[in-house]
Structures are given as C-alpha cells and as structure tokens.
Amino acid sequence: MNAIFDRRRFLQFSLAGGALLIADAPLRYARASESSGEFLGDIGPYLKINPDNTLVLGAPSPEIGSGMHTSLPMLIAEELGADFATVSVKQMPIKLLTRPEGGYRWAYGVQGGGGSFTLRQNWQPVRHLAAVTRNILINAAAEEWSVPAGELHTEENHVVHASSGRRLAFSAIASRAAAKPFPEVTPDQEVDFKDPSDYSIIGKWQRSKGVEDVVTGKAMFGIDGELPGMLHAVMSRSPYFKGSVASVDDAAARAVPGVRHIITLDPPSAELSNSYIAAGVAVVADSLWAAMKARRLLEIEWDKGEGAGESSEALFEQMAEIQKEPGLEFAKDGEGRAALSSSGKVVEVTYELPLLAHATMEPMNCTVHARADSADVVAPGHSCGGMLVNLSRALGIEVTSINMISLRTGGSFGRRLRADMAVEAGLISRKVGAPVKLVWTREDDMGADWYRPQSRHILHAALTDDGGVSAWAHSACLATSASGDVDIPDVMRNTVWVDNYPRRLVDNFEVDVHHISWATPNGPWRAPMPTQHAFVVESFINELAAEAKADPLEFRLRLLGETRDMPYDDHGGPTYNTGRWAAVLKKAANEAGWGGRLRRRQGRGIAGYFTFGSYCAVVVDVEASRSNDIRVTRIVVAGDAGLIVNPNGFKAQLEGGVLDGLSTALRLKVDVEDGRAVQQNFDTYQFMRIADAPPVVETHLIQGADEVHGTGEIATPPLAPALCDAIYQATGKRIRKLPIGDQLKA
Amino acid sequence: MVQFTVNGKTMNYDGDADMPLLWYLREDAGLKGTKFGCGIAQCGACTVHLNGQAFRSCVVPIASVAGADIVTIEGLADGENLHPAQEAWIEEDVPQCGYCQAGQIMATAELLSRNDNPSDEDIDANITNICRCGTYYRIRKAVHRAAEIKRDRES
Numbered sequence: 001m002n003a004i005f006d007r008r009r010f011l012q013f014s015l016a017g018g019a020l021l022i023a024d025a026p027l028r029y030a031r032a033s034e035s036s037g038e039f040l041g042d043i044g045p046y047l048k049i050n051p052d053n054t055l056v057l058g059a060p061s062p063e064i065g066s067g068m069h070t071s072l073p074m075l076i077a078e079e080l081g082a083d084f085a086t087v088s089v090k091q092m093p094i095k096l097l098t099r100p101e102g103g104y105r106w107a108y109g110v111q112g113g114g115g116s117f118t119l120r121q122n123w124q125p126v127r128h129l130a131a132v133t134r135n136i137l138i139n140a141a142a143e144e145w146s147v148p149a150g151e152l153h154t155e156e157n158h159v160v161h162a163s164s165g166r167r168l169a170f171s172a173i174a175s176r177a178a179a180k181p182f183p184e185v186t187p188d189q190e191v192d193f194k195d196p197s198d199y200s201i202i203g204k205w206q207r208s209k210g211v212e213d214v215v216t217g218k219a220m221f222g223i224d225g226e227l228p229g230m231l232h233a234v235m236s237r238s239p240y241f242k243g244s245v246a247s248v249d250d251a252a253a254r255a256v257p258g259v260r261h262i263i264t265l266d267p268p269s270a271e272l273s274n275s276y277i278a279a280g281v282a283v284v285a286d287s288l289w290a291a292m293k294a295r296r297l298l299e300i301e302w303d304k305g306e307g308a309g310e311s312s313e314a315l316f317e318q319m320a321e322i323q324k325e326p327g328l329e330f331a332k333d334g335e336g337r338a339a340l341s342s343s344g345k346v347v348e349v350t351y352e353l354p355l356l357a358h359a360t361m362e363p364m365n366c367t368v369h370a371r372a373d374s375a376d377v378v379a380p381g382h383s384c385g386g387m388l389v390n391l392s393r394a395l396g397i398e399v400t401s402i403n404m405i406s407l408r409t410g411g412s413f414g415r416r417l418r419a420d421m422a423v424e425a426g427l428i429s430r431k432v433g434a435p436v437k438l439v440w441t442r443e444d445d446m447g448a449d450w451y452r453p454q455s456r457h458i459l460h461a462a463l464t465d466d467g468g469v470s471a472w473a474h475s476a477c478l479a480t481s482a483s484g485d486v487d488i489p490d491v492m493r494n495t496v497w498v499d500n501y502p503r504r505l506v507d508n509f510e511v512d513v514h515h516i517s518w519a520t521p522n523g524p525w526r527a528p529m530p531t532q533h534a535f536v537v538e539s540f541i542n543e544l545a546a547e548a549k550a551d552p553l554e555f556r557l558r559l560l561g562e563t564r565d566m567p568y569d570d571h572g573g574p575t576y577n578t579g580r581w582a583a584v585l586k587k588a589a590n591e592a593g594w595g596g597r598l599r600r601r602q603g604r605g606i607a608g609y610f611t612f613g614s615y616c617a618v619v620v621d622v623e624a625s626r627s628n629d630i631r632v633t634r635i636v637v638a639g640d641a642g643l644i645v646n647p648n649g650f651k652a653q654l655e656g657g658v659l660d661g662l663s664t665a666l667r668l669k670v671d672v673e674d675g676r677a678v679q680q681n682f683d684t685y686q687f688m689r690i691a692d693a694p695p696v697v698e699t700h701l702i703q704g705a706d707e708v709h710g711t712g713e714i715a716t717p718p719l720a721p722a723l724c725d726a727i728y729q730a731t732g733k734r735i736r737k738l739p740i741g742d743q744l745k746a
Numbered sequence: 747m748v749q750f751t752v753n754g755k756t757m758n759y760d761g762d763a764d765m766p767l768l769w770y771l772r773e774d775a776g777l778k779g780t781k782f783g784c785g786i787a788q789c790g791a792c793t794v795h796l797n798g799q800a801f802r803s804c805v806v807p808i809a810s811v812a813g814a815d816i817v818t819i820e821g822l823a824d825g826e827n828l829h830p831a832q833e834a835w836i837e838e839d840v841p842q843c844g845y846c847q848a849g850q851i852m853a854t855a856e857l858l859s860r861n862d863n864p865s866d867e868d869i870d871a872n873i874t875n876i877c878r879c880g881t882y883y884r885i886r887k888a889v890h891r892a893a894e895i896k897r898d899r900e901s
Binding site for chain 1: 764773778781782783784814818840847870875882883884886
C-alpha cells in the first residue's frame with residue numbers, strides 16, 4: 001500500500017532534552033467535520049523517541065473508556081517496528097490554533113471524539129507518521145552503515161541489517177539528528193505501509209494502557225483535576241426544563257462557614273451550540289462540602305417556564321392521538337402503505353420507547369479559570385471542540401486563547417458532547433474572579449441531562465402466503481426540544497432514517513413521521529438512532545417470523561437476500577452490505593447452537609443491526625421462573641467492525657455494549673412529570689448490578705473489511721429485541737414497551 | 747477533634763463533623779482514588795474499608811470514624827505488591843472508563859477477606875457496585891481469579 005502525502009504536509013523534527021520529537025502537521029482529515037462538529041481538523045500528533053529507546057505517543061483525543069489510548073499506540077508500534085510495551089501514551093493539551101489562511105485547526109490531531117469515529121479518523125494519519133518516521137530512521141542507519149536502505153528493517157525499537165546482524169537503537173539514531181538534520185519530507189513522497197499479513201501487534205490481544213493506574217487509584221479523572229487557588233462550586237439548577245429563577249432566599253446558605261459567593265446564573269445571551277444552559281443559583285465556597293451544604297439551605301422559587309405540566313405519560317397519549325393521522329412522508333417505495341390493503345395477512349404492532357439518562361459514573365464537572373481575555377480548563381473531555389467553542393462564545397474570548405487539559409473521562413455515552421458544565425464553570429469563574437471547580441451531584445446530572453428522546457412507533461407489514469414480506473409501513477413519532485422551524489429529517493435521525501433497513505428489501509415500503517416539540521432537552525445516547533430503531537424493527541421482524549411460523553434467523557436471511565451494498569446516506573454510510581450483516585447473524589447463531597432444543601420456560605432470541613459502519617448480532621438465552629422472574633443465562637455476540645485492531649478492546653466493547661443494552665431494557669427510563677425528571681438518582685434509575693449479568697458473555701469477532709470502524713456503539717442496539725424475543729419464547733409475553741420493568745408480572 | 751488512621755497514617759480532623767468521609771479523603775487528604783458517584787450509597791464508587799469492612803464513604807459522617815482504621819484504594823497494595831484483586835483486575839483487563847473500578851476492587855477485597863473461594867452466588871450477593879460501562883462479565887472472572895491468586899499466595 002502506498003500513500004501520497006498531502007501537498008501541505010511535512011514532518012517536523014526537533015530535539016528536546018536528548019529526545020527526538022516528531023510532529024506531523026498539518027494534514028487535513030477528509031471527514032473530520034463529522035467528529036469535531038465545528039471544525040475541520042488538521043493532524044499533528046507527536047511521537048517522541050526517548051534516550052532510553054522508549055517511545056511516547058501524544059494522543060490527540062481523550063480516553064473515555066473506549067480504549068483509544070491503547071489502539072492508537074498499537075498502530076504506531078506496528079508501523080514503526082516498536083515493542084508495544086515500550087510505547088506510553090500522553091494526552092496532548094486540547095488546543096485550537098489560528099490557521100494562516102483563516103479559520104482554526106487543532107494543535108494535535110482531531111481532538112474531539114464521539115460518534116465511533118475517533119479511531120477511524122486518527123488511524124491513517126497516525127500510520128503515516130509512523131511509516132515516515134520508520135523510513136527516516138532506516139535511511140539514517142543506511143547512511144551510517146553504507147548499505148542500501150532496502151536491506152534494512154525495523155523491529156523492537158531498532159533498525160536491523162539482517163545479513164550482517166547489525167542493530168541500531170532508534171534512540172541512537174535520534175541522538176545524531178542534532179549534528180545532521182533529517183531531510184525534510186517532500187510533499188509528493190510516497191511511503192510503503194507494512195503489509196497487513198506481517199502485522200504482529202495489530203490484531204493481537206493487547207492489555208489496556210493505563211490499567212495499572214486505574215486499579216491503584218492513581219488514574220486522574222476530570223473530577224480529580226485542580227487549578228491553583230481554585231474555589232469549589234455547586235449549582236442549584238431549575239428542576240423544570242426551561243424554567244427560571246423567580247426568587248432566592250440565600251440568607252441561611254450564606255451563613256455556612258466557608259461560603260464565599262452565591263450567584264444567580266442566567267443562561268448566557270450568546271448563542272451556544274448543542275448546549276442548553278439551565279437557569280440556576282451557584283454556591284461558591286472554600287470546599288466542595290461547604291458549597292454542597294449551603295446549597296441545601298437555599299430557598300428558591302422557580303418559574304416553571306414553558307415545560308410546566310408536561311409529562312411523559314401524557315406525551316405517549318398525545319403521540320397515539322397524532323399518529324391516527326398520517327405524518328410527513330419520509331420514504332416511499334412502490335405503492336408504499338397502500339399495498340397493505342391488497343395483501344393477505346397484515347400484522348400491526350405499536351412500540352414505545354422511554355426517555356433515557358446518560359448517568360455516566362463520573363458526574364459532570366469542569367474546572368475553569370476565566371480571565372478577561374483567556375481561560376484555563378481542566379475537564380473530562382469528549383467533544384473538546386464543543387467545550388472550547390461554547391466557552392469562547394459564553395465568555396466572549398478568542399477560542400485560541402483557551403488552554404484545556406483533558407484528564408481521563410469517566411464515561412460519556414454522548415452526555416459530554418454537550419458543554420453545559422464547562423459554560424457554567426466559566427461563567428461562575430468569571431463572576432467570582434477566581435478559578436472554580438464545578439461539580440454536579442448525581443441528582444443534578446439526572447435532573448438536567450439531555451435525554452435520549454421518547455418515541456412511539458406503529459409498524460404494519462403484509463406477509464405473503466409463503467412467508468415473505470410484501471409491504472412494510474412504519475409510522476414514527478418523536479418528541480424533542482427542537483422548536484420553531486424544525487429540520488424534520490435531521491431531528492428524526494434520533495429514531496429513524498430514510499435509508500433504514502429494511503428499505504429496498506421490501507418492494508412496497510413507507511415511513512411517515514410526526515414530531516412533537518416539548519421542553520425536555522434531548523441529545524445523543526450511545527448509538528442514538530440505532531438503539532431505538534433496532535428495537536422497533538428487529539422486534540417487529542421477530543413478531544413477523546412468529547406470524548409466518550418461520551425461524552427468526554431464516555426469516556432475516558431471506559429478507560436480507562443476496563449479498564450486495566445497500567445505499568445508506570448517514571453515519572457509517574454511504575452503503576451497508578447485506579452479506580456482512582447476514583454473516584454476523586449466522587456467526588452468533590452458530591456459536592449459540594441456534595435451533596437446538598430448549599426446555600420449558602427457556603427462550604432464545606436473536607437480532608442484528610448495522611451501526612455506524614459496523615455489524616453486530618446477538619443471541620440471548622433466558623430462563624423464566626413460574627412467576628416470570630427472568631434470568632439471562634447467556635449472551636452470544638458476533639461483531640464485524642472491519643479491521644480488528646485490538647481484539648481485547650473489541651471484545652470489551654461488545655461485552656459492555658450488550659450489558660448496557662440489557663441493563664437499559666430491564667429497568668431504565670426517565671419519567672417526566674410537570675416538566676421535570678422524576679428519577680433523580682440510582683435508587684430509582686436502577687442500573688443493572690452484577691447479579692443480573694449473565695455468567696457467560698461470549699464474543700466472536702469477524703474481520704469483514706480492511707478499513708477500521710467503531711466498536712463502542714454496535715452491540716447495544718440488537719440486545720433488547722433479542723432479549724424480548726427470548727422472553728416471548730419463554731413466557732409467551734410480548735414486550736412492546738421499554739423498559740421491561742414489571743410488565744411480565746401483570 | 748476526630749482522630750483515625752488512613753492507610754496506616756494517623757490523621758486529625760477538626761472541621762465540620764457532618765462532612766462525609768468521602769470528601770475528607772478526596773479534598774482534605776488528597777486521596778482521589780476514592781470516587782464520588784451518587785452520594786446515597788447506591789453505586790459503591792466510594793467504597794473504602796473501615797476497620798476491615800467495606801463502607802460507602804459518601805454516607806459515613808466523619809465524626810463516626812473516630813478511632814477507626816481506614817484503608818483506601820491507594821493503601822490496598824502491600825507496598826509494591828498489589829492486592830490479589832488488583833492483580834486479577836489487570837490480568838482480566840477489566841476497566842473501560844475505569845471510574846467505578848476502585849470501588850469494585852475494594853468491595854472484592856473485603857469479600858475475599860472473609861471468603862477465599864466465593865461462588866457466583868456469593869459474588870451476586872456481595873458485590874453490588876454499579877458499573878455503567880457494563881464490565882460485569884470481566885469483574886466476575888476477576889473476582890474468581892483474585893480468589894485463586896490469594897489462595898496461591900497463602901498456600
């Protein structure tokens with residue numbers, strides 16, 4: 001494989017303290033806008049060769065639990081010919097720079113994350129960096145030994161001349177760079193990439209970098225960060241979505257020792273991106289505990305605002321009412337819905353999906369020192385660009401004058417793509433004239449999230465006599481906080497998209513959509529559309545298979561048909577492949593012993609889905625007690641995310657993904673009553689604990705293509721529909737509304 | 747004034763007696779490995795050992811720990827020798843985001859101190875910490891492995 005350098009690209013070498021620093025700037029990513037949202041990113045990760053021949057990779061984006069700080073150094077070590085154990089990772093500062101030709105670029109790579117794009121976007125540039133560095137080291141050694149460069153290769157941090165047995169450490173070559181500078185890499189220079197068949201690190205099990213720090217308590221998360229002289233802040237936010245502060249009595253709170261400031265914080269007038277800021281009252285104190293204690297003594301009257309009286313239960317009723325009429329036509333092939341009436345057997349099912357909170361283990365927090373024309377930020381990062389841009393707008397300072405350190409991030413699942421915690425901390429810091437660490441409590445987090453939105457779906461399908469599907473109609477109703485001139489296709493991406501499966505697999509196909517505006521904020525939640533759409537479509541397919549008296553696996557394979565690329569003009573597109581989809585289904589089924597006999601009150605369900613470029617199928621086994629207590633006894637997962645970089649990390653994401661899906665399907669929902677969230681903490685928002693986790697979670701990896709795709713979001717979507725069909729097999733009860741809760745007890 | 751030990755070191759505290767032990771550990775003692783997750787003893791991210799028993803430090807008022815010996819994740823290893831649970835967690839590569847894992851390990855260490863061969867049922871009944879990333883499959887394997895390491899060391 002060859003790659004031709006971008007015209008503007010060159011490598012920068014510099015020596016610092018005996019170490020060789022290699023920076024790569026600037027290379028534009030082709031699709032960078034999809035992950036960074038606001039900016040096109042330029043690459044500039046750096047690689048450092050230390051005098052002791054160990055290596056440091058500067059990681060552009062933060063570790064949020066998806067293994068990025070392990071897979072990126074794997075790519076470097078592989079291409080460079082280094083021992084993976086000698087590569088350590090350093091999180092680069094998060095920084096935007098002004099581009100000479102106008103606009104901005106990242107100082108170090110694409111420094112965002114999210115949308116399962118992080119690895120995919122850093123993959124090629126990091127490989128380039130390593131390949132070019134390897135060539136330069138080889139050329140330097142060739143000159144030293146007066147042998148042709150073609151006779152040399154690299155391994156274990158050395159350049160090796162195999163025929164003479166000579167070896168030269170990278171660090172020894174690097175130290176000579178001071179006397180004789182390396183040649184500048186010319187724009188049209190080609191590099192040979194290592195042949196994938198020679199990979200010795202990529203594709204092999206690698207332990208996560210930094211695990212030792214996590215298990216000894218040394219790992220620093222965002223909430224552990226500090227700025228010199230900082231004060232501590234907590235904020236009482238309006239519990240009513242889009243509510244405001246009517247009056248505050250803070251006399252008792254001010255009397256708490258250590259309390260410095262109590263401030264009513266109005267949402268900033270500047271227009272923010274993706275970041276609704278709740279109105280509230282901030283307490284700033286010498287210690288976090290003093291601030292928390294004082295906050296309890298605040299007496300605040302709230303103006304409930306436009307969300308007053310809204311409830312999720314009433315919303316479902318409103319959805320049912322509005323769905324009696326056809327919605328906006330979203331997709332239509334053949335005769336669409338009209339074909340239902342001329343068909344034999346028509347199946348109709350309604351599905352309902354609740355609001356969900358992100359509830360990351362590390363609560364929201366941000367530490368900011370906002371000065372008149374600059375700011376320092378310490379935070380658990382995810383969409384770092386969003387934080388920088390929104391802080392810049394809220395504080396009225398240049399985005400390039402913000403210096404951010406991203407520490408380890410205790411989960412995001414989409415929550416930290418919103419920058420409200422950073423904007424609040426910035427505004428509070430500005431008002432009190434000191435650095436401030438703002439910490440949200442769990443109640444703050446659950447009560448002021450941007451939730452996965454509530455939706456309702458009516459599905460119709462016509463079955464042919466031989467068990468095929470001749471018509472498919474899907475009416476989707478979604479409620480979001482988008483109001484005014486709503487961009488319907490864009491908003492509907494939360495739950496359904498025009499190219500969604502099984503479009504073009506059924507001749508007569510139609511999707512119509514309704515949107516309801518309400519005050520509850522909404523945002524992406526670990527695979528935003530797929531977690532909703534997979535439940536609806538894959539559950540319905542299981543019901544159709546039952547109606548047709550067909551095997552759910554065979555029914556799916558027939559629907560997918562022959563292997564071909566189907567158009568998919570959204571995240572993970574431009575196409576998906578029916579053969580790769582079928583392959584994960586077959587793999588999961590085979591490994592699970594699909595078709596084997598089950599005992600009474602046991603059930604086995606299957607589902608598969610395409611999420612952001614990757615394919616995943618799960619088979620769930622359950623047992624039901626006489627009183628319909630459900631125990632999941634095994635989950636078998638098959639995933640295809642293209643090139644398998646780290647099987648260990650891939651397996652971890654599949655395991656976590658299905659257990660997140662199970663936890664969510666069992667008990668998770670947020671109810672809104674009178675315009676506020678009912679569930680406020682883990683006593684009512686009941687995440688699964690280990691007792692509910694099956695003793696066996698089997699993962700099987702397929703490399704269905706050579707390009708790399710995300711693994712973090714793919715296993716959650718198919719879990720719930722597979723689980724619910726397994727429950728149906730075991731109990732005869734259909735779950736059409738999530739969470740399962742106590743529906744089986746009725 | 748309240749006196750107690752943290753990881754073997756004697757500590758004196760004379761501030762607000764209501765303050766949960768969690769905030770003393772994190773903010774006063776600078777031991778940030780103990781994490782804040784919920785504040786109502788639900789998630790276990792703040793689990794520490796109090797006289798050898800696992801407690802959720804977010805609901806333990808500091809006044810109540812007078813005379814107690816407290817061990818946090820930073821003090822779990824015996825010098826350079828990691829606790830069997832820490833070693834098993836590395837072997838099984840359990841953490842994803844990692845935020846809850848100190849609490850999971852502290853809960854496991856306490857379980858192993860009174861049961862050196864826990865069954866799956868023992869694990870279900872005793873390890874009730876929340877992991878949002880869903881690492882439970884590996885946690886279960888790591889608890890069994892930790893028990894094995896502990897038994898090997900003691901035999």
